[in-house]
Amino acid sequence: MGSVTTLHELSGLTMVPLLAILLLFWVALNASLSWQVLSVGITVSLLIGWLFRRGLSPLTELRATPASYRAGLGFVWHFLRELVRSNLNLARVVLSPDLPVNPGIVKVRTRLQSPMGRLLLANAITLTPGTLTVELQDEWLYVHWVQVESADIDAATARIVAGFERYLEVMYG
Amino acid sequence: MIAALLDLLGALLLLVGSVFMLLGGLGLVRMPDVFNRIQAGTKTTTLGTLLTLSGVGLLQPDWALKLLLIGLFILFTNPLSAQVLARAAHRIGLRKTPLTRVDRLAEDTGEDA
Known part of the structure; x- marks a missing residue:
């Protein structure tokens, strides 16, 4: 790009x-x-x-290899599981009388280079338990977290980003 | 027999989807600030809509293709709109709940945390 x-x-x-x-x-x-x-x-x-000729589409930078397609399926499966977990988690929070939130915006880093990979990562993060991408600057993502477990960049990255990055790295690099 | 089973399953999916939507609504009321509310709204409407669409698909198998397309559309647009809303809210400095522990974005852009 x-x-x-x-x-x-x-x-x-x-x-x-x-x-x-x-x-x-x-x-x-x-x-x-x-x-x-x-x-x-x-x-x-x-x-x-x-x-939108300069824009992105999910196929723009997708690698056309069997490993990439397998990773794509893995990504979708992982994503759907996280989406369900995310909703159950939210249900638990909203239904608790004392509303157990501990919110904050943490900073995480992605190894992904391709804009499409980063966009999918940001979207996936938004739909996983308790996290919402607020800002995307180069390799840095600022993520709102309902229950902050760690404000440390590396710890938060391992917790929020690593799960999806594994698949997206193979798909887009 | 199979039709009755599909009807039952479809109705069940509709019900579960609606329950998640209801919980999302409750979240909108109970959550302490705009960011937490967006979180509640995005996750529940995404899963809730997908479940509802699947339920409709079981009740009306002819519509399956269109329902699938609607589902895909929701999957791509829902998180994006949430992110844009959250970013705008942060840029204009909407009030964050006093419970907020940390705000790296405000620290990095030089605003008050």
């Missing part, structure tokens, strides 16, 4: 993944391949794809 316009960007190839996703979404939503549906879909996808 450098600021220099590359030949790749000029040729419009960067918008292909986003375009494909948008068009697939549109066709699936309409459950039809009639020429009216397709022409509207293609026009709008091209427009959006062009507007």
Whole structure:
């Protein structure tokens, strides 16, 4: 995602993944391949794809290797489990008469280099038990934590980031 | 027989999803400040909506594809909107609960913790 316009960007190839996703979404939503549906879909996808030609899509930097796909499945599974745990944890907090919160914003670091990997990490953190990404600056993430266990960068990183980073590292690097 | 079972399972998922949404609502009322409220709202609406959509999928299998797409959309947009709200809240310096133990972001940007 450098600021220099590359030949790749000029040729419009960067918008292909986003375009494909948008068009697939549109066709699936309409459950039809009639020429009216397709022409509207293609026009709008091209427009959006062009507007966000420098933007990201989940496929932009995904590595196309078997290990990467396996990690993708692992990521989804880990994520769903964490989402359920996160809700049970929240239920326990909200239903306790004394509301056991100990909130704070901690700083954690990610080893991920790719913007898409970092974005997915931030999203995953937001949906895991008691954590919410507040700010993302380069390799640093500022995370709001309902029950702060440690304000130390390394300890908090191990607790919040490591679980997902394991998978995302393989998928995006 | 199988249809009845699917109906039952679907209804159960709808119920569990609604319970999580209710708990999220309770969280919005009980949590002490905006950041904790966003936490309560985001997690419960995500899982609650996904469970509700799955329940509807079992009751109306024809809608499965559309429900799946709605689910994906929720999964990507829900956390993002929560993060943007939280960031905006922090930037304009909304009140944090006195219970707050630490605020590294305020320390690093030079605001009062």
